[in-house]
Amino acid sequence: MAQFHLEMKVNGKAIALDIDPGLRLLDVLRDILHLTGTKEGCGEGECGACSVILDDELVDSCLILAPQAYGREVITIEGLALNGELDPYQQAFLEVGAVQCGYCTPGMILAARVLLNHKPKPSQQEIARAISGNLCRCTGYAKIVQGVEIAASIKETKEGVSRA
Amino acid sequence: MPEYSIIGKSVQRVDGPRKVSGQAQYAADLNIPGALCLKVLRSKVAHALVKEINVSEALKVPGVVQIFTHADIPGINSYGIIIKDQPALTNKVRFKGDAIALVAAQDEASAIIALSLIEVTLEELPPIYDVKAAMREDAPAIHDRGNSISAYRVKKGNVESALKQAEVIITGSYTTQRIEHCYIETEAGVAYMDNDLLVIKAGTQNPHYDRRDVARVLGLPMNKVRIIQTTTGGGFGGKLDISVQCFLGLAALKLGRPVKIAYDRHESFISTGKRHPFYIDYTTAADKEGKLSAVKVRIVGDTGAYASYGPATLLRAAVHATGPYEVPNVDIEASCVYTNNPFSGAMRGFGTPQMAFACESQMDLVAQAVNISPVEMRRRNIFQKGAVTATQQKLDASIGIGKTLEAAWEKALQVMPGLGDENI
Amino acid sequence: MPDLSEYYQPQSLTAALELLAKSNGKLIPLAGGTDIVPAMGKGELKANGLVDLSKLSEIRRISMDDSEIKIGSLTTFAQIETSPLIQAKASLLADAAAAVGSPQIRTTGTIGGNIANASPAADTVTALVTLDAQARLDSIKGSRRVLVSELLCGVGKTNIHPQEIITEITFKIPSTGSKTGFIKLGRRKALAIARMNLAIIVTLDNGKISFARVGLGAVGPNPRRYPVLENSLVGQSPSESLIDEFAIEAEREVTRVLGSRPSAIYKCEAVKGIARDLLKKMFSDSGQGVV
Incomplete structure (x- = not known):
């Protein structure tokens, strides 16, 4: 079995590991780094529960092998409330009731973050498109879309403070 | 409306902060160092007798600790919410996906290799996928008790004479499909022994029922089994049934070591309960004003290989077959039937969505026949104060459905351009 | 999980081509991975080893020269979808890229991978054959250009040789006013x-x-x-x-x-x-x- 020396940044921290190169990024995050906020829902890119941010882009961590993240920066849900204070996305989702079972929530919040990084004031259609790779079976999405809108306004008022 | 301090106010979820920060631990997130990995060997055929299970080659795989079959069940090998008809590990296959053997290994890769090396000798039986075929007298029995589990009847007034006098009679046949709940979290759990206490942590909607069935299957007193519900990533009725609980309990008890299991999406689809497919024959009688005079409904629900919540689902179907409409004469029969399909159980609405599809379609067809709008058809028949339901309950307190209908119609006019011509 | 006996992450195209040439068909090139990673996980695709192309930024770019557009094979659907050049000169391809999968799949999946995967339903491939696009295939022996339509020869099948990598896709810009x-x-x-x-x-x-x-x-x-x-x-x-x-x-x-x-x-x-x-x-x- 081959070995791969993986170096990447995860939530701002440099990581160096020797891994089996057949591991998906998801496996390394969950099983080795114990960052279990990233979920597996389908293992084939249909549900988006495993979404993470890779160099400012949203990816399904079940669809890429960990070595593909070599030299890159990964942000997981655990990387958001670093100082113990919830960030605008997390606050907004809580406030509006966009969280039910919570299993899709980390992926949804990361999708929202990527969207707002590129587009601070998105329309409802743009929000719907940005979360179109993330399935939720509880909410019917209306509250999630609302949550992203609220996050956008919280972010606006906090401009400069937000890490995003 | 007066202002209240609690009523009418949004309350933040207590588990919300943990969920938005990724800290909430679902079953598959639990990490017990040294826990063995469990994998289930599932049948690829739908109906068969298990003649022999040879695990000797599989046991030789490095990393494999133990392999369990029906012969290893210490208690009574059957569980189920309403009828105890589902074995934890079976000696008779009743659907594609029935559990035959359980592998405990040090890692997932060895467990998967072991699965491929277990030799199962089957005597295949003709599978029955169709409810009507399953109901025939000469159909092979999927369970000893026969294929028809239960039938429910709701009768009121005299349907035959109402049908004779009716000005409009509409008859339709409706079928609905099997549906997977598809909660985003697949089934998972861990188990370990705390001295002589078996502790199972799993994603479930039914820890108390789980406890009863696990104790029964493992031959343990109830006070030696503890089920802890982990944060659960959706259920929608699908996590009311036992999934991983007995496997976890069996392996932890027999091996005295911590164990862990997690289904992938494929296994979750194959092995867990579904929404019941319904086969509905629906006759509606009305006068020329669209006022309902009678309905005659025959419902068959395909509960698949195991009963699960099937009997209750079909009971609900019978009770709700008339929808929210007052019908003076009612003749409803609902049957719950075994087949060799995946088993069906509880899913949001519990048999009523299927009935709504048939009932509301019939309402549209009657409206068309008497030339009134679908919304007017409903106005003329909707439950009012004092109405008597199909089950003879007099609704003499408040009835909100009429208001709901008007509010829904108003909203529909707002959001659906082009609607409104029917508003007579 | 795939049991890989070899895994390479070359830093240059030449190094990647050398690895493929030496491997005797045992190594499979890995582009975005959105199709082959889950296929390997399910055991549908058996790979002895992989040549991970993710570090070859030289073939991840879009450019124009005279009347021709050149797209590096590792360019992602998201890059194509949002490229002002593609939107202006070949919007059918931008629209096709935008129609692929989900945002996550578009940031990962590549146009070269879409061709090599040879799915009957590949969105960008329909746009590419309509544009009479050509694929450039490189191996250590040299390079050749083939019409994308001629590279495909059935469901999941292509004429790509085991030592070759699709490196670039080119097409003539439709004439002004089209x-x-x-x-x-x-x-x-x-x-x-x-x-x-x-x-x-x-x-x-x-x-x-x-x-x-x-x-x-x-x-x-x-x-x-x-x-x-x-x-x-x-x-x-x-x-x-x-x-x-x-x-x-x-x-x-x-x-x-x-x-x-x-x-x-x-x-x-x-x-x-x-x-x-x-x-x-x-x-x-x-x-x-x-x-």
Whole structure:
């Protein structure tokens, strides 16, 4: 079995590991780094529960092998409330009731973050498109879309403070 | 409306902060160092007798600790919410996906290799996928008790004479499909022994029922089994049934070591309960004003290989077959039937969505026949104060459905351009 | 999890080609991974080893020279979808890239991978064959250019040699004033594999169509051009009746290709709908899709 020396940044921290190169990024995050906020829902890119941010882009961590993240920066849900204070996305989702079972929530919040990084004031259609790779079976999405809108306004008022 | 301090106010979820920060631990997130990995060997055929299970080659795989079959069940090998008809590990296959053997290994890769090396000798039986075929007298029995589990009847007034006098009679046949709940979290759990206490942590909607069935299957007193519900990533009725609980309990008890299991999406689809497919024959009688005079409904629900919540689902179907409409004469029969399909159980609405599809379609067809709008058809028949339901309950307190209908119609006019011509 | 005995992450194209040349067909190139990673996980694809192309930034770019657009094979769908150059000069390809999978799949999946995977429903491939795009294939022995349509030879099959990598896709920019469009029919708005997709290019001269290209995907084993449909447009003026005639012609072609396959009943009807929707949009006066 081959070995791969993986170096990447995860939530701002440099990581160096020797891994089996057949591991998906998801496996390394969950099983080795114990960052279990990233979920597996389908293992084939249909549900988006495993979404993470890779160099400012949203990816399904079940669809890429960990070595593909070599030299890159990964942000997981655990990387958001670093100082113990919830960030605008997390606050907004809580406030509006966009969280039910919570299993899709980390992926949804990361999708929202990527969207707002590129587009601070998105329309409802743009929000719907940005979360179109993330399935939720509880909410019917209306509250999630609302949550992203609220996050956008919280972010606006906090401009400069937000890490995003 | 007066202002209240609690009523009418949004309350933040207590588990919300943990969920938005990724800290909430679902079953598959639990990490017990040294826990063995469990994998289930599932049948690829739908109906068969298990003649022999040879695990000797599989046991030789490095990393494999133990392999369990029906012969290893210490208690009574059957569980189920309403009828105890589902074995934890079976000696008779009743659907594609029935559990035959359980592998405990040090890692997932060895467990998967072991699965491929277990030799199962089957005597295949003709599978029955169709409810009507399953109901025939000469159909092979999927369970000893026969294929028809239960039938429910709701009768009121005299349907035959109402049908004779009716000005409009509409008859339709409706079928609905099997549906997977598809909660985003697949089934998972861990188990370990705390001295002589078996502790199972799993994603479930039914820890108390789980406890009863696990104790029964493992031959343990109830006070030696503890089920802890982990944060659960959706259920929608699908996590009311036992999934991983007995496997976890069996392996932890027999091996005295911590164990862990997690289904992938494929296994979750194959092995867990579904929404019941319904086969509905629906006759509606009305006068020329669209006022309902009678309905005659025959419902068959395909509960698949195991009963699960099937009997209750079909009971609900019978009770709700008339929808929210007052019908003076009612003749409803609902049957719950075994087949060799995946088993069906509880899913949001519990048999009523299927009935709504048939009932509301019939309402549209009657409206068309008497030339009134679908919304007017409903106005003329909707439950009012004092109405008597199909089950003879007099609704003499408040009835909100009429208001709901008007509010829904108003909203529909707002959001659906082009609607409104029917508003007579 | 795939049991890989070898894994390489070359830093240059030359190094990647050398690895493939030496491997005797044992190594598979890994681009975005969105198709082959889950396929390996399920055991549908057995790979002895992989050559991970993710560090080859030299083939992840879009450029234009004279009348030709060049897209590095590792360019992602998201890059193509948002490229001002592609949007301006070949919007059908930007639209096709935007129709792929989900945002997550578009940031990861690559155009080269879409060709190599040879799915009958590959969205960008329908646009590429309509553009008469060529793929450049490199190996240590040299390079060759092949029409994308000729590279594909069945479901999941290509003429790519085991030592070769698709490095670039090129196509001539449709002549100024042409209109291009792409439409996808999926079961859902997102995360749907195309039930059918259709790409069209038309060039107008004095109100008459002087040049037409029509590509259909998820009808045959690979997306391809349909000359009969192209000919039905050439020489005609955009009109309601032309749209209707084209839709009927499209139905006839799809019927002919699908024969008695189970999907025929649905697709023969559905192709009329997507044909009408797309042509209507292209013939409207909006500046959308104009080169």
